[in-house]
Amino acid sequence: MNLPVPSELKREWATLQTRRHFLGRTGKVLGWAAIASLLGDRALRGDTRATSNGQPGSQSGERLRLPQFAPKAKRAIYLFMSGGPSQVDLLDYKPHLTDLYDKDIPDSVRGSQQLTGMTAGQARFPIAPAHWGFKRYGKTGTWVSDLLPYTGRIVDDLAIIKSTNTEAINHEPAIMLMNTGNMNAGKPCLGSWLSYGLGSMNDNLPTFMVLQSKLNTKENNQPVSSRLWSSGFLSSEYAGVGLRSAGDPVLYLTDPSGVDREVRRNMLDAVNEINRQTFDELGDPETHARIAQYEMAYRMQTSVPELADLSKEPKSTWDLYGDEAKEPGTFAYNCLMARRMAERGVRFTQVYKRGWDMHDNVTGILPIICQETDRGCYALVTDLKQRGLLDDTLVIWAGEFGRTVYSQGGLSKENYGRDHHPRCFTTWMTGGGVHTGITYGETDDYSYNVVKDPVTVRDFNATILHCLGIDHNKLTYNFQGLDQKLTGPVPASVVKGLLA
């Protein structure tokens, strides 16, 4: 066959071919260690872009010699609050703002940094204090908004970070930065790095799964896209696998009528054979990823129905998560699914909840979205704890930025709006490796600037990797001539104060 294959790809193929033959076919004779010493570290680090010969990524942890140290957490659940939750109204309690209602925020506090186009033109920046009361909860006496009564019950188990801050001011770059460590699309996300670095614990389910919560049309839903769970330049088998929020969790997963398991197997074997021929001709490693994904889909035909079958959940589950959790696609349902995935060895589960973007009508919308999410968060943490899973599961709650203390648009006693605010926002973590029962970092009296212990997005991600036994500087992948990593080229540091 004479296909127009680019010469660059042919060259890469040539090196891959020799290496693969060497590794794959003479490996038995020479032994793994001998090869490793002959080839140096590069082959072991996986920068050949090769996958494990059609096998799912179960061996990659061994191949990369990860985790570097015994991890506290084996898996992670990331509750992503897309849109930017309002820290002022929820967890960053500023009682003194009540007296400053409708006063302008001092210039000395606001500084001269760029605002979004939505409020940059405002003549005034009047302070909008939180509309809701706060109460102290738990042994730690942590102040929590009346909008989050359930979260209040778990504050003793959380590490609340008030000083998270980001460089991005709009949704897409900010959400990319949180997830991939870079504002531009194209880098692998946290879940893909973990999947690539640590490999799978359960070969019958994807290592990295994504659950989207149903939209509530009353809310301002900023789009989330598969770019956020993309594997970027890593093999696409490390990308997140999404479960649908309604109907079949995975489309076309059930065999069509008349096609039994055996027929399916025969068909797959044939397709795999064709794919292998294609690989021999073109040498595109993505072909291997394709074979792996066919195989994964085949195994998911039995594992996903079992995963999604909630009929055996005891009554105590529904008492805890609420009846809302019975309806697929609700946030509470996704939290329950996240617990089930944790039990089944899914390495990384990300639950997306959109709708936190509130440029106006905060008092109308915020109670709704809090009501949708508050109990699920509480139930998940409580459930993991009572089942003994919180010891080695990291749970993260975060959005892409916070919201301004000043009102966007009109301010009244009854209502106000809040613009994007990157300079401080509140997040929390709990579970394996986390020092719980603490509040980390402080903001000024206006919840505008961080005054103590700032946590950048880089530090945040470095800390997450640390809990999973990974030194963020050492999980790298050579691409475009650089040792790429999740935290990017700017130095990041693990936040020691958050670690148990």
Place this chain on the structure above:
Amino acid sequence: MKIQQRLEAVSEKLLPNRKNARIMWMASLAFSVGLALLPWLIKLDGKPHADWQQFLGRFHPLVVHLPVAFLLLVPVLEIVGAFRPALREAAGFVLALAFASAVLALTLGILLAYGSGNAGSLVTRHMAGGIALTIGLLLSSLARPWWIERSVPIFYPALLACMVPLLFWTADQGGSITHGSNYLTAYMPASLKRLTLLSTKTPPSSFYAMHINPIFDSNCATCHGAAKSNGGLRLDSFDLVMKGGKDGPVIIAGDPDKSLLLHRVTLPPDHKQFMPAEGRPPLRPEEITWIKAWIQQGASPTATTLAGISTGDERPEVPPQPVADYSALMPEIRQMQQTQGAKLIPVSSKPEDGLILFTVDAASGFGDAQLAQFQKFAPFIVEAELGRTAVTNASFDTLKQFTHLRALHLEETHVTGDGLAKLTSLSQLTYVNLSGTQVTEESVRPLSSMKNLRHLYLYNTPAQPAAIAQPTQPIARSTP
């Protein structure tokens, strides 16, 4: 006698009616000012300095007792000297010795503090005391002849009278540096402590500091604290707790039944005198058990454990014991994965961290026989994830050979707990998950003897039924 002559010469020089008396006084005052300025001249920067300084400095605790004894001897000799004049003559000589040894002790002490990098308020105070005493001794030596001659009769006895308490204070500071600050009062009877109003030290690792104080702090201190002290009662420090309120003590050590505090928190919640008042949530049952046991066993500020009370978190984390290198077995380990469907995955890149046995792929196909196949790798396995597999009680025989096992997952398996006692020999085991099994309170009891077992999960078992419906209204601790 040569020595006798020389000593006489020395004491003659100190006599004020000699020609050089003025010079002596000037020199002494200059020396005293120099000594008084020492703390500013030698900055204790908290950093260790030369080794020789420390070497010499360490003789300070030895030498320092000489001036102490000499100084205490002086007033004794002066008083007894009224009846036996020979002793009064000796007093001047002893005073001179006291001064000389004080200078030596002071020098060594400063060398010790500076050389070892010792700093802090205790050291500073001890040093100030030492300097003041040395100056005091010098001035006493000069003032004594005036007293003898009755020209200035009051100065010398007054100096001595001041120096004795100063000596005790300085010695106490020094003792606190070496023995810890509550060395003297640790075993003082509580009643005496109340009289002396000494604040009791409650070490942070004590049961009181770890468990009792937090209960008071989060439940009581808003009304019985520094801001508000209803009923004259404050519960924000050990001494205040023991002092009680306007109705007398609320804690009677050793007698829970007579302890008012325990009585008030155990009343029915709707009782008028129930505490915490104003509808705040009652103390949790285990909190009451802890308070009761703490009172029963003497209400000690320092005891770290109480008999019969396990709080779960006081067991220190055992450092994991490294496992032997399994690298040579890697081919066999991979082979196991192919044949058994279960995986042995390294905890980390360091072999000494051991292997985790994952069975989730095999799940219900993985039973006692399959687990037995892994016996060969037993000493390397630190964590066994057997949740939702088909293993039964029969596997405890295999598992007891997993000598380095730290975590054991058996959730939602068919184990009923018979034979769990076989696991008690696993000294490294800190985590056992039996959630969703049929284990009973009876069958898990043997595990309570395991010193290092910190996490035992029994959710949704006959031993610990799943929680009943949660109240939908959250309980907040206090409102703004």
